[in-house]
Amino acid sequence: MKKIIIDPVTRIEGHAKITIDIDADNRVSDAKIHVTQFRGFEKFCEGQIYSQMPALTARTCGICPVSHAISSIKACDTLLGVTPPQAGINLRKIINLAQILQSHTLSFYHLSSPDFIYGFDAKKEERNIFKMMQTHPQMAKDGIMLRAFGQKIIQTLAGKRIHPDGLVPGGVEKNLDEATRDTLLAEIPNAIRISQESLAFFKTNLTKFQKEIDSFGVFPSLFMALVDEHDNLEHYDGKLKIIDSEGNVLQEHISPEEYKEFIGEAVEEESYLKSPYYKPMGYPQGMYRVGPLARLNVAKACGTARADNELLAFKALNAGKPVLNSFYYHYARLIEMLYAIEKIEALLKDEATLGEALHRTSKILKTRAVGCSEAPRGTLFHDYEVDKNGIIQKVNLIIATGNNNLAMNAGVKQVAQTFVNAEDVTEGALNRVEALIRCFDPCLSCSTHALGIVSSNIELRDHNKNIIQIFKRN
């Protein structure tokens, strides 16, 4: 038995390694992703005052700090029993969508598109954004522009591009004025153009990757996402809905406060990443997926014209049933980017957005609260317990990427079994194993909580778990 180790997994956010076990017959028997860092946010937040939580938990991540701040302020709203004014809610929604836009753009352009342009078997020196700048300068420029637009919205409305401090319990610190609104609106047409061109590029190139589409994490699983009252795509608020791989509704109208009744959290050896599962089906059968693919599978419609048009084509991929191919996470991400821009435009044009954006209050009315939102990578839960003065007693975080842990492992195994030949391990095969992980766009620094400093590797192990070969990526 041999063991292949890919360490670190590259072009993802955070640190991970992959181990691939080879049996006595030289076949891949198992493959796993190991998250090798630990953060400890749940612990060191204890004893802090509730009002500190949005700023503290936003530090979980430099890519999606807004998502953490949004879930956190929503939990704080509940603790205080405050409902933000409509302008506050609209601005929070815009900031959250801008976050999704910039994060998805980073995932597609900066991390994954080199694979689509040059192919999975291209030399690794050529599979990066710098090469893309040389051969496809306009596309690289567009990707950078679109991400910058998302970040500009966050900076304008919430104070800073990264770790903004304008998101506070009770609403948003700063009201939006008309002139600023118009400046942002002026950039929408170009953003829509870039987004549509990205979709066109991806769809045109799909035929090149049929083998990857058919083998990158294609398996039945449950899907979970927030939806609004019309079962449409929703990232800020709404109720949880869980469907199976056939599209049957298992749970709907679940208030995020009740998440513990439906989601269990298992801990696996060799990884700091929790493995949440759907409780009624048990562990590990209750594997579910979250994120763009799950959201589009769960939602009936997006609610914006252009994105809905694209969604029709997306839903047709599996004749209206949930799309099971994890490769299509990229596709779903691109549709969500278009949706985010359209929705931002609609919210900016809503006159209510220009009103008073904050209700201030500091009296603790509840001692437990759950804040939930859709982060770029999936459903995010912040669960706080406080004393009567608002001092945090207990914290539980279920990070978007964590929800996908079981599915990512299943996907890695499938890709390894399809592409890895134990007798001749090629760069292309290893890149595909990593690319599967990239489909999920995991944010591992977010989802784990780490003392580790080791980055990710691919390990080749024999049936006695002896390491045969380690592929170090740094």
Add this chain to the structure above:
Amino acid sequence: MIREKVRVKSFKINGIDVTGASNQTILEIAQENNIEISTLCYLKGLSCVGSCRMCIVEVKGSDKLIPSCTSKIKEGMEVTTDSARIKANREMILSMLFSERTHTCSVCVSNGNCELQDKSTELRLEHSQVPYGHARFEIDASHKNFVNDPNRCILCSRCIRVCDEIEGAHALDLMGRGMDTRIIHDMDEPWAESLSCTSCGKCVYVCPTGALYEKDISAEEAEKKRNIIMELLERKVEQ
């Protein structure tokens, strides 16, 4: 009561001839002559206690560095306010202030409006020269308006002094020793249960860091309240 006779004293600061009354401090004379000395616990209008040691200066003929805010002027003394030795000591003092408690600027309510933070910028201190103690104190959020977070306290005692000398309540004091010292209300009761606290908020608005802060208030409102307290202190100086 026999009052000490105030006399005029002449001396030098950084080689410049200056004069002052014998009951004045080196810091006061330096400020009157536009000679800058770095301070932190000092606040015009309150008594001086020299707790932070940031305003240390050299006096010719003495091996020790002395706090200029509490040292009275003397005839013929030669004071130096800026030297490599003073700078090194100030950096060490500031490092020790940072390492003593848990000052995480990025998530602090006073980020961008903190005198300790300003001091590190002024001295260009990028890292603490001593290891962090990672102290962990309980936060007192019992008061309906205010929070006391000892993890950000530098024990400057401005809050104690303003409560005693301006508000006249003396609701605050110090308890414990060394690194465990902290600001308490009355006999170490939760803030909400303090009988002598008048909830005036003066302590909050003289706090140089984010150790004492008001809940549920915008930065603009906080600035306004701070200005009112500072004006009160100015008036006291004029009296």
